[in-house]
Amino acid sequence: MGFDDICNTGLVLGLGFSSTTDQKSSKIAPLGKGPPSLGFEPSLTLSLSGDHTYDQQATKKVNVTKPLNDHQSPDQYRQDSAASSYSNASVKRERDVGSEETTEVERVSSRVSDEDDDGSNSRKKLRLTKAQSALLEESFKIHSTLNPKQKQDLARELNLRPRQVEVWFQNRRARTKLKQTEVDCEFLKKCCETLTDENRRLHKELQELKALKITQPLYMQLPAATLTMCPSCERIGGVAENPSKNPFTIAQKPHFYSQFTNPSAAC
DNA sequence: GCTACGTTGCAGCTTACCTCA
DNA sequence: AATGAGGTAAGCTGCAACGTA
DSSP, rough: OOOOOOOTTSSEEEEEEHHHHHHHHOSOOOOOOSOOOOSSEEEEEEETTTTTTHHHHOOOOOOOOOOOTTTOOOOOHHHHHHHHHOOTTTOOOOSSSSSSHHHHHHHHHHHHHHOOOOOOOOOOOOOOOOHHHHHHHHHHHOOOOOOHHHHHEEEEEHTHHHHHHHHHHHHHHHHHHHHHHHHHHHHHHHHHHHHEEEEEHHHHHHHHHHHHHHSSSSGGOOOOEEEEEEEOOOOEEOOSSSSTSSSGGGGSSOOOOOOOOOOOOOO
């Protein structure tokens, strides 16, 4: 990557050709998601002049030659490799480890100590091992948020960075919330369906009542035993022992009364 | 006490990578 | 082998709470 311009602002603006196979990233805007194209294309880059991390990351093309431990499956190796190669590139807000300088030192030392850097400038996709996930889940069950000390301890125990633990918990909380939202949504859907059915049933009942009202007074259709007189307003009401069997439950149907002429609110 | 400012943690949204059907 | 969908780690932004000068 040829940087032409080094100003005393500490920023480096580079314009030139770069191989797109290693996905040099512009810190101004993320590259598109499309597949990497082969060959050389014009590139514009902006970075800190003293930023060895980015420089190294952009230029260093290391293939993974780390020999597998005999106890590691290839998949395990891949996961561990990815975990240890946690990329700090373009991490704008690194708050877990003190000052910027400290962070930078950590980045470099981490890079140096970690042999799995594949050199691609693309965002590393860490896959947590099953053991790591299990422990994180266990911790999450105990407390869904971590205080700094808990975060540090957990990170040390998992051999991860505190930031990774923090991100995991953030995402975990988000997933939990999303899941709960989905459950709530399902519940509300069911409620809506039930109410719609009920509404439909009541409409139908109303239609039937209206039809009956046209032909004859309602009380004439009911057995005498089911008719009762409201003691307050002296109106006839029906008492259904099983309202579900008798759709015409007059007593349940509220009637209007005037508080001036009928002080009783019992019906 | 009030204000301005910096720090920190989190939520919400988004991006990018990985896996699998 | 290619591809689209889903899962998820990580980035970015905004906000609120808190401490400090």
